[in-house]
Amino acid sequence: MSYFDSPLFAAVESNDISSLSTIMQNKLVNMNELNPCGKTSLHIAVEKGFLELTKKLIDLNSNINALTPDEKTPLLIAAEGGNVALVKLLLEQPNLDVNRLHHGKTPLHIACEKGHTDIVKVLLADNCCSHFINTYFNGKAPIHIASEYGQTEILSDLLEKEPDVNAVDDDGCTSLWISIKNNLEECVQILLKDERVDVKTRHFNQTPLERALKEKNTNISKLIIDRVGDIEISDEDGLNPFHRAVDAGMLDVVDYLIKKGANIHSKTKNGNTPLHIAAKHGHTEVAKLLVENGADIHARSENYYKATPLQYAIKCKKLEVAKFLISEGSDVNAYDPLAHYARNRGGTLLHYAARDTDDKLIRFLVENGADVNATENDGRTPLCLLVKHNGSLDTMRYLIEKGATLNNARGGTPLYWAMRQDYGGYDPKAADFLIKMGTDVNSCIDYHGDEWDQMRTALHLARHLSTVKLLIDKGANVNAMDKLLNTPLHSAWTPSITKCLIQHGAEVNASNASGDTPLHFVQNFHIAKALIEKGGNVNACNNEGITPLHTARNAAVAKLLLENGAELKAVTKDGKSVLHTAAEADIMDSRFKGVPGVAEFFLQNGIDVDTVDNFGNTPLHLCGISENLGVANVLLDNGAKINVRNKSNKRPIEMNRYPDFGNSYLSRKLSAVDQIFTAVIHNEGIEKVKSLLKIAEVVNQKQDDSRLTLLHHAVSEIIKQFYDFFYKKKLAQEALS
Helix, strand or coil, X not given: CCHHHCHHHHHHHCCCHHHHHHHHHCCCXXXXXXXXCCCCHHHHHHHHCCHHHHHHHHHCCCCCCCCCCCCCCHHHHHHHHCCHHHHHHHHCCCCCCCCCCECCEXXXXXXHHHCCHHHHHHHHHCHHHHXXXXXXXXXXXXXXXXXXXXXXXXXXXXXXXXXXXXXXXCCCCCHHHHHHHCCCHHHHHHHHCCCCCCCCCCECCECHHHHHHHCCCHHHHHHHHHHHCCCCCCCCCCCCHHHHHHHCCCHHHHHHHHHCCCCCCCCCCCCCCHHHHHHHHCCHHHHHHHHHCCCXXXXXXXXXXXXXXXXXXXXCCCHHHHXXXXXXXXXXCCCCCCCCCHHHCCCCHHHHHHHCCCHHHHHHHHHCCCCCCCCCCCCCCHHHHHHHCCCCHHHHHHHXXXXXXXXXXXXXXXXXXXXXXXXXXXXXXXXXXXXXXXCCCCCCCCCCCCCCCCCCCHHHHCCCHHHHHHHHHCCCCCCCCCCCCCCHHHHCCCHHHHHHHHHCCCCCCCCCCCCXXXXXXXXXXXXXXHHHHCCXXXXXXXXXXXXXXXXXXXXXHHHHHHHCCCCCCCCCCCCCCHHHHHHHCCCCCHHHCCHHHHHHHHHHCCCCCCCCCCCCXXXXXXXXXXCCHHHHHXXXXXXXXXXXXXXXCCCHHHCCCCHXXXXXXXXXXXXXXXXXXXXXXXXXXXXXXXXXXXXXXCCCCECCCCCCEHHHHHHHHHHHHHHHHHHHHHHHHHHHC
């Protein structure tokens, strides 16, 4: 028999009590039979809301605790459908199991979700269901559900039964927190009437008030403030409700708190006042309200930065509130304490804007009274910083038109910063622009007011031919001298710049305070060639007797100097040969990577590998001090003696640049070379020789006295072994005979 042919289900579906009675009198069916959906006739009657039929089925002993396939009892179905009469009817049945739940969900949970207020009242009034008030489903009690869905009347009914009002759901939220999060003002109001509700406990590191402020809900915030009572109570960061309201930009709440007596000057743990906070977040109307009520616009925070509200506003790019603060008298030229480095301190907000290359902010500050020539502690102006950090030419022009000086006395001029290699690199466009705008081309541009000042002109630093030509056209002195008497030719960067300077009268043999000519500084073949072609003296000696060949740091330049008459055997006043000065070259200087090649070149042209200076030092001795391993390898490969002693009775192995840090790598290398000879001569085994060779890295080294190489000794040892073998064999044969 199909579902539709069943007399029982046909009677129930049509709400036909008479037919049902007839069926049961004839005892034709099972009252608890299931339809194809797994439901009993009682389930269907309750679903349909047939009250009288439900009564009849109960009277006929239908199972009132039967479960549908999805585990719903008739009571749960009635609660879900909001049928009060049916719920009451079922609750009256003595054999009803109210604790048979829908996957853990109680009828009270269901009624709260659906907003069935009357059902909630009925369930709460029933003693058998009273325990549902604190029962959890999916981590939520009924009070959480009512708060989440905004069921105000239900929430009131629940509170009358005194549930745990501060219980948290699986997300760690109380009912108050849930109501605030969902901006349910009436629910909040109802909850706050219960004195047990906690308004101070933090969830997710926020109090209920902080959450209300975050949600921008003015009315809820006021309700909580009234309930909190103490408006000066601070959290771990020193923030009280007033600070929080200002931080959120809640104008009405801020006003409300002021009227309730909030301290307008109260400070956070970082020493920020409410006005600092308003400025930082750009809350202009709040800032106005605070100032109207006496907030100090000049107050400095009490943390490391010691900033004013205006400085916070500018740093956070809140120009509207910044303009208001300036109009109220905030000092736009007050020193800026937020500089990262000590030398930057003493600057103003305009320095900050220039360092940040913020064109809009620069113009805003200047238009509002910023001093375009204010200086930092080290003397730099905003224009210097704008140039240094590659700002736009338009903004540079704007500052100059507003009176920015091009020739400030200390901290380097703007042109100096355009020519600096670091901080983004040399900027020829900015340099040329500043020259055209009227920079004094012959003034010192790198004066800082300390002993390290070199007092150079722009021509000393120019690294682009276009800039050099422009400077010369503007009257720059090609023979101007810096503090050390260097001319621009001493520091010429390219062959074209060198030729241009010479063409305009630069003295090719000008000597500086140390007696060095431009040729002493040259490491570029083409620059050297240009100087020599115009009369550069290849044998010029400086104050220490050093010639350009002594300072040559690549083989091409050394060869050019020799071809043009440089004296290969020239020595300094200390008796140093060109090989000595090559050995002294600083290996850490990237310009001197070619020095080993220079040393090889000098040796190939007849310089003695063991030549000594006035102190008895060989070039290898000086490698020990400079730690120039490249030259040391060349010297060792060319037979340099490792045990020669200088006039201080020291061997190369004992020359150490940093004696306090133990033996240098070169010392260990030379020691290994010495030990290899011992190992080979005494036949200490191939493995030991291999390990020493890894450190020594040379195999052609000769022993100082015998001038024999390692290979000589190795072969000698083999011959000796053969001799011993054959000699012993001869003696044995003689004994037998």
